[in-house]
Amino acid sequence: MKKLITLSICSLLIYACSYAQPKGKQKEKEKAPTQKEMDDAMKEMQKAMDEMSPEDKKAMDSMGIKMPDMKSMQKNVAGVTDAQLKQAYEDENRIVPRKDVVRINSALAVTLSNAEMSAYTIKTQQAVLSKLSPATKAKGAEIYQQVKRSNKSVANTAVGLWMDGKPTLALYLMGEACKADPANTNNLSNYASFLTMCGAEQIALPILNNLNKHHPKNSTLLNNIAQAWLGLGDIQRAEKYADSAIRIYAAHPQANMAKSLIEESKGNFPAAIAAAKKSISKAYSNEKENRLKKLGYDLRSEDINWDRPMPQDALGLGKFTWPEYPMDVEQNKLLEKEWKDFKNECQQKITELKIKQQSLEEAYLTANAYRTKQILSEGQKGHYVQLMPGYAAKAIKKLGPGINDINGNASFVFANELEPVVKALNAVGGYETLLNEKQELLDKKYEDQVGEGKPNPFEAICKDENAIRTEFLKDANGRLQSAYRSYFHYVSRRSSDLLYYYQYTMWPEQFELAKVNAQVAWLTQIKDQRVFFKNKSSSCNNVPKTKKPGQLQNFDDVHCDYVSTMNLGVYKITSSCSNLIGEFDFGGVKINVTDNVETGRFSGSAMVGASKGFDGPAGCELEATIAALVEWDNTGITDVGAIASVDANAGGVTVAGADARVTVNTGVSGSGKGILQGMK
Numbered sequence: 001m002k003k004l005i006t007l008s009i010c011s012l013l014i015y016a017c018s019y020a021q022p023k024g025k026q027k028e029k030e031k032a033p034t035q036k037e038m039d040d041a042m043k044e045m046q047k048a049m050d051e052m053s054p055e056d057k058k059a060m061d062s063m064g065i066k067m068p069d070m071k072s073m074q075k076n077v078a079g080v081t082d083a084q085l086k087q088a089y090e091d092e093n094r095i096v097p098r099k100d101v102v103r104i105n106s107a108l109a110v111t112l113s114n115a116e117m118s119a120y121t122i123k124t125q126q127a128v129l130s131k132l133s134p135a136t137k138a139k140g141a142e143i144y145q146q147v148k149r150s151n152k153s154v155a156n157t158a159v160g161l162w163m164d165g166k167p168t169l170a171l172y173l174m175g176e177a178c179k180a181d182p183a184n185t186n187n188l189s190n191y192a193s194f195l196t197m198c199g200a201e202q203i204a205l206p207i208l209n210n211l212n213k214h215h216p217k218n219s220t221l222l223n224n225i226a227q228a229w230l231g232l233g234d235i236q237r238a239e240k241y242a243d244s245a246i247r248i249y250a251a252h253p254q255a256n257m258a259k260s261l262i263e264e265s266k267g268n269f270p271a272a273i274a275a276a277k278k279s280i281s282k283a284y285s286n287e288k289e290n291r292l293k294k295l296g297y298d299l300r301s302e303d304i305n306w307d308r309p310m311p312q313d314a315l316g317l318g319k320f321t322w323p324e325y326p327m328d329v330e331q332n333k334l335l336e337k338e339w340k341d342f343k344n345e346c347q348q349k350i351t352e353l354k355i356k357q358q359s360l361e362e363a364y365l366t367a368n369a370y371r372t373k374q375i376l377s378e379g380q381k382g383h384y385v386q387l388m389p390g391y392a393a394k395a396i397k398k399l400g401p402g403i404n405d406i407n408g409n410a411s412f413v414f415a416n417e418l419e420p421v422v423k424a425l426n427a428v429g430g431y432e433t434l435l436n437e438k439q440e441l442l443d444k445k446y447e448d449q450v451g452e453g454k455p456n457p458f459e460a461i462c463k464d465e466n467a468i469r470t471e472f473l474k475d476a477n478g479r480l481q482s483a484y485r486s487y488f489h490y491v492s493r494r495s496s497d498l499l500y501y502y503q504y505t506m507w508p509e510q511f512e513l514a515k516v517n518a519q520v521a522w523l524t525q526i527k528d529q530r531v532f533f534k535n536k537s538s539s540c541n542n543v544p545k546t547k548k549p550g551q552l553q554n555f556d557d558v559h560c561d562y563v564s565t566m567n568l569g570v571y572k573i574t575s576s577c578s579n580l581i582g583e584f585d586f587g588g589v590k591i592n593v594t595d596n597v598e599t600g601r602f603s604g605s606a607m608v609g610a611s612k613g614f615d616g617p618a619g620c621e622l623e624a625t626i627a628a629l630v631e632w633d634n635t636g637i638t639d640v641g642a643i644a645s646v647d648a649n650a651g652g653v654t655v656a657g658a659d660a661r662v663t664v665n666t667g668v669s670g671s672g673k674g675i676l677q678g679m680k
Contacts, residue, residue, distance in 0.1 A: 095265040099233035106680075107202040107232065112210040118182035121191070124203055125175035127679050128195075132168050140172030146586055147173075152569035154180070155187045159662045160571025162194060163582055163632050165601040168675060170194055185211055186663055189617035193224050193666040197602040199674035201231040211617065219248040219619040220607070220663050223255040227666035230258050238262065248619065251282040253605045253631060254665045257291075261668060264295065273297045281305050283605055283631035284394040285638040304398045307641055308562045308577075314499045315518060316556030317492040322526055325477035328470040329536045336533045345552045346527035353520050360513040367509040386636065388505070390580020394639060395504035403494070403501050412498065412521035417490045424483040425530055428476045435472040442468070458539040465537035476532045484529055491525065499558055503577040511578060519555050564628060564640055566608045568660050573608075573630060575640035582637055601634040603667030608660060618663035633667075 112120055129137060147157050158173035174191045181187065189211055192204035205228050212221045226241035239262050245255035256279035263271035273295050280288040282305055289299050313319075323338035324331070375387065442464050449455050495518050502514045560577035573582045607618045608628050631639040 096235055096261050097231060097233040099235075103202040104232050104234055107205040107228075110206040112206045114183075114210070114214075117188070117207070117210065118179075120206065121175070121178040121182050121188070124191075124195070125179055127203075128171050128175055128200075128676065131675055131679060132172065136168045137172065140169050140176075143169065143586060144173055144176055147570055150570065153660070155184070155190065156568035156660060156662050157570050158194075159190060159606060159664060160568055160582060160584065162602075162604075162664070163573075163606070163630070163637060164571075164584070165636070167194065167198060167602065171198065171676075185215065186617045186661060189221060189224060190662070190664045192228075193604070193664040195676065196224065196228045196231055196666050197604070197669045197674065199231075199669075199677035200679045201228040203676075203679060204228050215617065217244075217248060218617060219245045219252055219255070220617045220665050221619070222248070223252060223258075224664075224666045226255060226258050227668065230261070231669055235262055235265065246278075251278050252665075253279050253283040253629070254603075254667050257288065257603075257668050260291065260295075269295055277303055283629055283639045283641060284397075285603065285631050285633040286393055286635055287603055287633040289393070289397065299397055301398050301401045304394060305641065306398050310500050311496060311558075313492060314496040314556065314558045315515075315522070316553070317488075317495060317522055320522070320526065320553045322529070325473075325481040325531055326533060327474050327477060329466045329473070329534055332473070332533050332535055335531075339531055342552070343527050346523045349552060350520055350523050350527070353516055353523070357513070357516045357520060360509070360516055364507075364509040364513050367507065371507070386581070389507060389578040390575070390637065391504040391577065391639075395501060399497075399501045399504070403497050412491070412495050412518045413525065414487075414491060414494060417487055420483040421480070421487055424479045427479060428530075428532065431472050431475045435468055438468040439465070462537045462540040465539065469534040469537070473532065473534055480530060480532075488526065491522065495522065503558070503560060506578060508578055515558055566628065566630070566640075566660065568608070568662060573637065573640065575628075580637055580640065601632065601636065602669055603633045605629055605631045605665045605667070607663045607665070618661060 132140070143157070144154060147154050154173050155177040158170045158177060161167075161173065162170035171194050174187065174194055177187050178184070178191050188207050192207040192211075195201070195204035195207075205225065208221060208225045208228060212218070212225060215221060222241050222245035226238045226245060229235075229241065230238035238258060242255045242258045242262070245252050246259065249255075256275045260272045260275035260279065263269075263275060273292065276288060276292050276295065277297070280292070280299065281303060284304055292299050322342055323335050326332040326335040442461070445464075446457070446461055449457055450461075499515065499518060502511050506514060562575075562577065564573075564575040566573040566575075570585050571582060572585070574580070606629075608630060609618055629639075629641050630637060631641075
């Protein structure tokens with residue numbers, strides 16, 4: 001009944017938001033709906049659906065949005081009292097789970113010795129299998145045999161399945177791994193973590209308590225115990241173990257999230273925010289950012305750790321040179337020729353890039369259309385599809401403030417910073433007026449001295465006219481050169497920043513187009529510099545020396561130097577700039593959504609490192625043996641970062657399958673929820 005009530009409330013709230021019009025100011029604190037309010041909401045929903053056009057219904061159906069079955073919903077809530085609705089609503093929106101005394105006593109009643117662990121895991125796996133569908137068990141057995149045949153790690157495959165949102169298959173394989181090797185403490189810890197997040201906290205705790213006895217002061221075990229007690233609603237015990245984990249590793253991603261919930265439940269919002277900030281500082285996820293928003297805190301750039309080095313000049317714009325600006329008439333004729341050749345060369349390169357630009361635009365549009373189609377089709381099947389590059393959300397929050405003052409964005413032309421250039425160009429008009437006035441004075445001065453039978457002081461005229469023309473060139477070109485130099489220095493730095501930002505926020509096809517856009521913009525701008533020329537006086541007859549023109553520089557290639565690869569056997573995690581994915585290779589075995597009916601993603605993190613050098617589950621404190629920390633939430637893998645002192649420089653980190661050990665840290669989950677609820 002509780003489940004039906006909750007389902008009905010959720011459905012009503014979703015569709016009420018979708019169709020109903022606002023009725024006034026929203027209250028600060030939401031209250032549970034009454035029977036009358038639910039009945040009114042259903043009537044309003046029915047009216048809204050009746051008024052929808054066939055085209056709108058068809059469009060919603062194509063996006064996988066199904067119209068609710070109003071008769072079924074009315075049947076679900078018929079006869080439900082306001083008190084029952086209130087209870088169901090409060091349970092669904094509790095900050096921390098309600099205390100489950102029966103399951104707490106069940107957990108406390110079992111103490112496992114090492115000798116008893118094998119029998120306990122076999123019994124637990126049998127209970128788990130009773131909760132799985134025949135299709136899941138058949139597919140799990142198929143994968144298990146395939147992994148064994150390929151001599152890969154069954155346990156690591158299970159963790160990969162867990163990260164990929166296939167908890168039932170993960171449970172199957174990890175249970176089999178524990179049955180095969182009941183002394184493997186890392187596998188036992190991971191199995192207990194899976195049990196907790198699937199709603200069997202009371203079954204997981206005896207395993208965790210045994211491991212904690214033999215491996216004290218292990219941050220992973222302390223966190224996993226804290227999460228299990230939190231799921232059972234024993235807040236006092238949960239806080240004790242969470243605090244212990246945090247004392248060992250201050251930025252523990254999951255223990256701090258548990259601490260945040262506990263502090264919020266006490267009404268201590270500053271402490272809840274502080275704990276959530278510690279959690280997200282080392283491992284970012286959308287869920288954590290949304291939690292901070294719920295607590296009234298807007299995540300800032302400085303709150304997030306970013307261990308990927310930023311290039312100073314990604315495209316190599318700083319090495320580009322162009323001819324000097326003529327500052328006197330002696331330089332003028334030679335430099336005018338150099339500028340003409342330079343501009344022609346730039347234009348030729350721009351023409352080549354424009355052809356490439358058109359091709360990249362077509363490739364991007366094709367890829368974008370395919371991606372949109374895939375999102376819609378897979379969404380209808382209930383599959384999760386990545387909506388944007390893996391690091392995009394984190395990069396927008398971390399790097400966004402550093403580029404948000406850039407005007408023009410992808411055009412790579414920054415209008416505000418061009419203002420000094422515009423002012424310098426405007427000033428040229430005044431310099432030309434002054435030059436004309438001085439030229440008129442010289443013309444009058446020498447008008448009666450030039451001609452047949454007259455003194456014809458050409459040397460003096462040459463000197464005087466060259467002087468005023470040189471003065472003009474110094475004033476006009478001197479100011480312009482200074483303004484352009486400042487502007488292009490800014491363009492070089494900010495283009496590099498923007499491209500670095502786009503590496504993490506754009507899909508690869510779009511980023512390739514952005515690079516060419518930046519190149520075209522740069523060449524266009526340096527080509528279109530306004531330079532003024534004034535020849536020597538016609539009274540002079542000097543011929544300038546010729547100079548061999550320089551060659552236009554090539555752009556540096558912009559590519560992602562930071563690539564981390566964690567090969568866990570049949571599951572490979574690749575982390576680069578625009579790529580953050582996990583991929584399976586089962587050697588031909590396919591997994592369809594129907595093979596794993598109970599799908600879902602649970603928040604958590606895992607430490608990936610070498611299996612040699614220590615015994616027991618890996619903890620964040622074991623820095624020397626851990627390569628990376630992998631974070632995931634209900635959208636998939638959200639972050640991969642280095643552990644504390646490990647140097648994950650521009651090359652990233654690499655873990656080979658043969659040496660890989662993966663230790664799961666349980667994330668916050670609801671009390672008794674999941675596919676194993678009710679398991680004994």
